[in-house]
Amino acid sequence: MSKWILVPDSFKGTMSSREVCGILRTELLERMPEAEVISLPVADGGEGSVDAFLEAMGGRRVRVSCTGPDGAPMEGFFGLLSDGTTAVVEMAAAAGLPLLEGRLDVEGATTYGVGELLLAAAEAGARKIILGLGGSATNDGGCGCAAALGVRFLDEAGKAFIPVGCTLERIAHIDKTGLAPALAGVEIVTMCDIDNPLCGPNGAAAVFGPQKGADGPAVERLDRGLHHLAEVVRADLDVEILDLPGAGAAGGMGGGMAAFLGSRLQMGIDAVLDTAGFDALLPGTRAVITGEGRIDGQSLRGKVVVGVARRAKKAGVPVVAVVGDIAPGAAAAYEEGVTAMFSTNRRAIPWEQARLTAKEDLRAAAGDLFRLWAALEGPCRAAGND
Numbered sequence: 001m002s003k004w005i006l007v008p009d010s011f012k013g014t015m016s017s018r019e020v021c022g023i024l025r026t027e028l029l030e031r032m033p034e035a036e037v038i039s040l041p042v043a044d045g046g047e048g049s050v051d052a053f054l055e056a057m058g059g060r061r062v063r064v065s066c067t068g069p070d071g072a073p074m075e076g077f078f079g080l081l082s083d084g085t086t087a088v089v090e091m092a093a094a095a096g097l098p099l100l101e102g103r104l105d106v107e108g109a110t111t112y113g114v115g116e117l118l119l120a121a122a123e124a125g126a127r128k129i130i131l132g133l134g135g136s137a138t139n140d141g142g143c144g145c146a147a148a149l150g151v152r153f154l155d156e157a158g159k160a161f162i163p164v165g166c167t168l169e170r171i172a173h174i175d176k177t178g179l180a181p182a183l184a185g186v187e188i189v190t191m192c193d194i195d196n197p198l199c200g201p202n203g204a205a206a207v208f209g210p211q212k213g214a215d216g217p218a219v220e221r222l223d224r225g226l227h228h229l230a231e232v233v234r235a236d237l238d239v240e241i242l243d244l245p246g247a248g249a250a251g252g253m254g255g256g257m258a259a260f261l262g263s264r265l266q267m268g269i270d271a272v273l274d275t276a277g278f279d280a281l282l283p284g285t286r287a288v289i290t291g292e293g294r295i296d297g298q299s300l301r302g303k304v305v306v307g308v309a310r311r312a313k314k315a316g317v318p319v320v321a322v323v324g325d326i327a328p329g330a331a332a333a334y335e336e337g338v339t340a341m342f343s344t345n346r347r348a349i350p351w352e353q354a355r356l357t358a359k360e361d362l363r364a365a366a367g368d369l370f371r372l373w374a375a376l377e378g379p380c381r382a383a384g385n386d
Helices: 017-031 048-056 112-123 141-148 165-170 203-206 218-239 248-260 268-276 298-303 304-315 330-336 351-382
Strands: 003-008 034-040 059-067 073-081 085-089 129-134 152-154 173-175 187-191 264-266 283-290 319-325 339-344
Touching: 003 017, 003 304, 017 034, 017 048, 017 152, 017 203, 017 283, 034 339, 048 059, 048 073, 048 085, 048 129, 059 112, 059 248, 059 339, 073 187, 073 218, 073 330, 085 112, 085 351, 112 129, 129 268, 141 248, 152 330, 165 218, 173 330, 187 268, 203 248, 248 264, 268 304, 283 304, 304 319, 304 330, 339 351
Parallel strands: 003 034, 003 283, 085 129, 129 187, 187 264, 283 319, 319 339
Antiparallel strands: 059 073, 073 085, 152 173
16 A cells, blocks of 8 residues: 655645645545545645644644734634644734734734734643744734733833834833743744845835835834834844844744744744654655645745655655646756646636636646556556555
8 A cells, every 4th residue: 555645735816725635635546545645734824824734633723812903802713733732823813914804004903912822822731832924914023922921012211011013113121021931841933934034125014014004104114113123122132133034024023933932933834844743754655745826936945845845855755746837947846856746727828717727627637647656556566566
């Protein structure tokens, strides 16, 4: 019996990673019904990350009362994995753009609720918490989150307040002595798939602020605030986040997690594979099937396909990528361990049209792939090879 591992990302705008896994699994088992199939759907840290982890590793969703990005009470959630000691938190569950649809306020939005989710996970027994950054409506440098966990932000008069994007420049001092005891000894890993710095033309405010409702002057104010925050962090906490790759993720949340909680920023795919014990699953695997909506030169910066391929290559396991679109620069993935790439866009039509039949096209492409593989394995078995 051959073993296969399915590790796809979502096909943005068409299918979740869970749906992709389901289609690949069905088509594989139809051609090779005795195969052992391990499914590890992947998410990038944004909406759907908790469900992806729970689908891959088992566990349960825990609902928690928390604060929304507008400061109003709401119900959020986190995932507690089957080991009982690992939790997954989506920043988007308490500070996501959809929660402020039609009333974006990036200068006033808070990450306070994210801190409440982290604390709830720790109090539920988690000794490792994976925080997914993505889809945020905020630009507070993670200060709201830190405040919910006991970090105090003081102004020039020594008065404590909870900073938001437009008040970061009021911070005169930061006091971490009141950090919640429940976090003692808890490892926090932050899933961060971008390497943007905190400030400047490639920083949090300039790159992501406009999609959160910031106009030109607001972007400038937010950028100044984050720069000021970095200076206070350096002075009071002796942590350098201004040029930290990934610090600009999610409105500066990447930098905040490193500064206030000592969190390690890690590519999302690596966090998933480490948690799933992917490397230990590779021995004896016939092939790994991965995929994403588009593979191009940017995929080498740590996207799912290349992240999976690099690990499988070390174990000598072939990797097949089934993707929506193969774009210029994709060939470099072969050097990283990808054995072959197949596009689901069999009719070579624009994405706007292809997205309408994405599931059917994936099913057809996967069916052909596994049909070919089964045909090639037949002669191998006849010759006495496994």
